Amino acid sequence: MKTRISLPAQMAIGMALGVAAGLAAPSMGFDTAWFKPIGQLFINLIRMVVVPLVLTTIVAGAASVGDLSKLGRLASKTLIYYFCTTAVAVFIGLFFANILNPGEGLNLSTEGLKAQAVQAPKMMDVFLNIVPLNPIDSMSKGNMLQVIFFAMIFGFGLSAVGEKGRTVLSFFEGCAEVMIKVTNMVMIYAPFGVFGLIAFTVASHGAAVLLPLLKVIGVMYLACLCHVIFCYMPLVKACGLSISLFFRMLAAPMIISFTTCSSAAALSTNLIQVQKLGASRPVASFSIPLGNTINMDGTAVYMGVVAIFVAELYGIPMPFDKQFEVILVGVLASIGTVGVPGAGLLMSSIVFTQVGIPLEGIAIIAGIDRVMDMARTSVNVLGDATGALVVSRWEGDLDMEAGARFAAEEGE
Numbered sequence: 001m002k003t004r005i006s007l008p009a010q011m012a013i014g015m016a017l018g019v020a021a022g023l024a025a026p027s028m029g030f031d032t033a034w035f036k037p038i039g040q041l042f043i044n045l046i047r048m049v050v051v052p053l054v055l056t057t058i059v060a061g062a063a064s065v066g067d068l069s070k071l072g073r074l075a076s077k078t079l080i081y082y083f084c085t086t087a088v089a090v091f092i093g094l095f096f097a098n099i100l101n102p103g104e105g106l107n108l109s110t111e112g113l114k115a116q117a118v119q120a121p122k123m124m125d126v127f128l129n130i131v132p133l134n135p136i137d138s139m140s141k142g143n144m145l146q147v148i149f150f151a152m153i154f155g156f157g158l159s160a161v162g163e164k165g166r167t168v169l170s171f172f173e174g175c176a177e178v179m180i181k182v183t184n185m186v187m188i189y190a191p192f193g194v195f196g197l198i199a200f201t202v203a204s205h206g207a208a209v210l211l212p213l214l215k216v217i218g219v220m221y222l223a224c225l226c227h228v229i230f231c232y233m234p235l236v237k238a239c240g241l242s243i244s245l246f247f248r249m250l251a252a253p254m255i256i257s258f259t260t261c262s263s264a265a266a267l268s269t270n271l272i273q274v275q276k277l278g279a280s281r282p283v284a285s286f287s288i289p290l291g292n293t294i295n296m297d298g299t300a301v302y303m304g305v306v307a308i309f310v311a312e313l314y315g316i317p318m319p320f321d322k323q324f325e326v327i328l329v330g331v332l333a334s335i336g337t338v339g340v341p342g343a344g345l346l347m348s349s350i351v352f353t354q355v356g357i358p359l360e361g362i363a364i365i366a367g368i369d370r371v372m373d374m375a376r377t378s379v380n381v382l383g384d385a386t387g388a389l390v391v392s393r394w395e396g397d398l399d400m401e402a403g404a405r406f407a408a409e410e411g412e
């Protein structure tokens with residue numbers, strides 16, 4: 001008889017205990033700062049795996065694609081998916097904020113609050129920056145776009161040299177396997193890490209901070225949920241996959257993103273789980289790391305919600321043309337958002353500046369940002385996974401039976 005509790009279930013238990021501990025600790029006089037290192041250790045462990053895992057899987061994946069035109073097709077399909085779903089995400093955020101008016105009737109003082117604008121990067125610089133001057137430096141800094149670029153070129157070179165590259169290819173394939181094993185080892189600590197992260201968040205975001213802004217938090221969660229229901233679920237169904245299996249297999253990356261608020265931290269598990277769900281290795285190894293850096297649907301939902309929220313707070317009218325601008329700039333700002341906690345909050349200043357919303361609004365939402373970040377990061381990660389499945393299906397190499405096979409084997 002099987003008595004082992006599955007990893008996602010262990011993580012869910014860690015989360016529940018973390019909520020309880022976070023609620024109880026302050027009243028018991030327990031120094032809640034102790035929760036922080038427990039969570040930070042987990043974040044460090046999972047981030048440690050990211051660069052070597054991405055590098056080795058992309059090299060092995062690109063070498064197995066072998067042909068540049070196939071890669072071009074794969075890249076265009078992936079980018080089309082990203083742009084469309086991200087634009088839908090901002091729209092959904094705007095839609096719910098427009099009908100539920102989260103900022104109406106609120107009277108919050110903005111005296112003494114200040115926030116700095118983030119400059120939108122120039123398009124040309126963004127493109128030029130994809131090419132690393134020194135690939136080792138990009139790896140050490142964790143600059144994922146540069147790592148992806150170098151790994152792809154390297155993988156192509158490897159397939160082009162044929163027989164001579166055999167040993168190097170098996171080296172990278174072997175390393176990719178090892179990094180998957182290392183990720184699984186690191187995940188043994190996940191339930192404890194999740195406990196520490198959630199306990200710290202709950203302890204430091206008491207009811208006093210959350211209650212006045214409960215409505216905007218509710219609108220954000222509702223909009224995120226609808227994006228998942230109306231955008232991802234039909235796409236997963238259209239791929240011929242079972243929705244419940246999809247969520248079961250992606251439970252681990254979702255819990256990691258929810259508790260760490262960092263999609264970069266969830267990258268490795270997402271990459272592994274999506275392949276277990278049937279996405280092919282070339283597609284997954286390309287689109288998951290790329291999506292992790294540029295596909296941020298949850299952040300896009302958030303841009304729509306907070307733009308309307310802060311505009312309502314200040315009584316600024318938001319006619320149709322301004323909302324359309326929010327969609328355009330929101331998509332770009334979300335692409336520029338990096339997968340770390342709070343990045344979306346800073347990037348929302350680009351949207352605010354564009355449509356003339358005071359930047360002090362950012363300071364108002366900063367207090368509740370962590371709670372909103374939990375939702376948007378989970379959607380960011382789920383969006384990348386859905387993208388890998390959609391593109392894999394579009395390429396005709398999705399293994400539709402894989403998920404059920406793995407679930408049966410692992411009891412997930």
Ligand code: ASP
Nearest residue numbers: 262263299339340343344
């Ligand atoms: N925390 C988000 C992520 O890691 C980014 C954001 O702040 O919106 O995906």
